[in-house]
Amino acid sequence: MAKGKTNAMRFLDSHKVHYEFISYESNDGKIDGNSVADKIGKDPKMVYKTLVVKGSSNGIYVFVVPVEKELDLKKAAKAAEEKKIEMVPVNDIQKLTGYIRGGCSPLGMKKQYPTFLAKEAGDLPRIIVSGGRIGAQVELQTEELIQVVSAKLAEITTN
DSSP, X not given: OOOSOOHHHHHHHHTTOOOEEXXXXXXXXXXXXXXXXXXXXXXXXXXXXXXXXXXXXXXXXXXXXXXXXXXXXXXXXXXTTOSOEEXXXXXXXXXXXXXXXXXXXXXXXXXXXOEEEEGGGGGOSEEEEEOSSTTEEEEEEHHHHHHHTTOEEEOOBOO
């Protein structure tokens, strides 16, 4: 795994946000959220994945949801005040965010897009999100994540 800080970590440092860096082995190719939660020994309820979507108005949005849940596209569209949204194609993620699939963090993207955090995260004192590359996660206070990316808590997951 590459050494050094990622854009996500530099972003947190520049905002003076305390975080814990957590690394995991990714050579087995298991980089889905549930596998990552298992590898780092954390409850999947506090490990979140970052999803990038495009609205019918061509707006780009970021949704941060628990790894064990799925994004409800209808609820997400309502939260973003869009008629319809769809997932951004994998090939476009890096161009839009600066991150690759599996290492996409809501922190330190090329551009700060409107960000929505699953409502249930509001009940957690701490949250874990991608650290900006495969094999890297960061744990920080949920409230600080909300503040530094101007996230809105929203009902966006499937039941």
